[in-house]
Amino acid sequence: MNSYNELAQILDRLSFSDFYFNQISNAYCQVDFGKRKGKIDFTSIKSAAEQYTYESSGKYSVSIDRQLGTLEETQNAELILQCVEVFDWGGVQASNIIDAINLHRKNELKPYLAECKVWFENDDDLIVALDKLSWSSGWTKVFSFMFELTTIYDSRVAAYINYIFASFFDSLQGLEQKSELTMITKHLVSFKGSGTRVRCLNSELRGMLGVKMKSSDDKRNFKANKVASWFLRYLSKLEYGEVTQANFRKMDKAMFMLGFDIKQIDLRAPFE
Template sequence: MNSYNEMAQILDRLGFSDFYFSQISNVQSQVDFGKRKGKIDFTSIKSAAEQYTYESSGKYSVNIDRQLGALETTPNNELILQCVEVFDWGGVQASNIIDAINLHRKNELKPYLAECKSWFEDDHNLVVDLNNINWSSGWTKVFSFMFELTTIYDSRVAAYINYIFASYFDSLESVEQKSELTLITKHLVSFKGTGTRVRCLNSELRRMLGINMKSPDDKRNFKANKVASWFLRYLCKLEYGEVTQANFRQVDKAMFMLGFDIKQIDCSAPFE
């Protein structure tokens, strides 16, 4: 698999949409987000998106529902400010800010982001042939705010995507079908959870699906971020009937909410 269309054809051929609408789209769940946010009841993917909550002050000009301006016409001085603000909004300042500043000082920030944008928005290529790439929980947010149809690929989003695929894999009857699904899943990664929140696919399912743990291998993380974005675009088409940036972001937000603690969604899920 090396393109969005190939991924979509695999899922179409396997009949993924039937599973999605019967097992995922309208499944009800309740998640306890802790003392400050409390328990939230979800009745569907759309419900999870509509109840998206992320703590941030009113000081930020960046907003998850608003894409940043065109990269090509954004002045360099504004571009570095946007990166720093996104890092701060996401609470992921460590090392990301200095990496962005160093790129800016060498007049390489805009060319770097333009190169990344071209790659992420190319539906026909999964080969990561970029040089000196940076991928982190901070940079994925910058990419998502600046590029079209690109997910914020963090531990919560990855957890729920992996939950969907693990559940679907279990529902498939033939070895051939399961093998075909791994043409997609082998490009993804699993993140460790927190001390009390379960987000990591267990080792047996990681082996069966070909999913590796997130590692310092930025090329693999780039590829996983892109395939996850393609999958959310596919879900967006199923859920909303058309793919727009606004609809895509709704699915992105739903994954974030539902991936908080997989064991609260499904206590029997193969996560640890």
């Protein structure tokens, strides 16, 4: 698999939509987010998107609901400020800020982001041929705010995506079908949980699906971020009827909310 169309064709052939509407789209669950947010009832994917909550002060000009301006028209001085603000919004300042500043000082920040934008928005290529790679929990937020249809690929979003695929894999009957699904899942990664929150696909299912643990392999992280974005685009089409940036972001929000602690979603889920 090397394109969005191939991903969509694989899922179409496997009748993923039947599984999605029967098992995922309108599934009820209750998640306890802790003392500050408490318990939230979700009755569907749409419900999870609508009840998205992320704690941040009103000081930020950046927002998950607003894409940043056209990269090509953004001045270098504003671009570095946008990166720093996104890092701060996401609480991922460490090392990311200085990396962005160093790129800015060498006049390489805009060219780097422009190159990444072309790659992420290219639906027909999954091969990573970028000269320099910098992927982290901070940079994925920058990419998502600056590029179209690009997910914030963090531990929570990855957890629920992996949960969907693990559940779908289990529902498939034939070895050929399972093998075909791994043409997609082998590009994904799994993040470690937060200690008390379960977000990591267990080793047995990682082996079956070809999912690797998130590591310092930025080339793989780039691919995983892109394939996850393609999958959310496919889900947006199923759930909302059309793919727009607004609908894509709703799906992004739903994954974030539902991926908080997979064991609260499904005690039998193959997560650890």
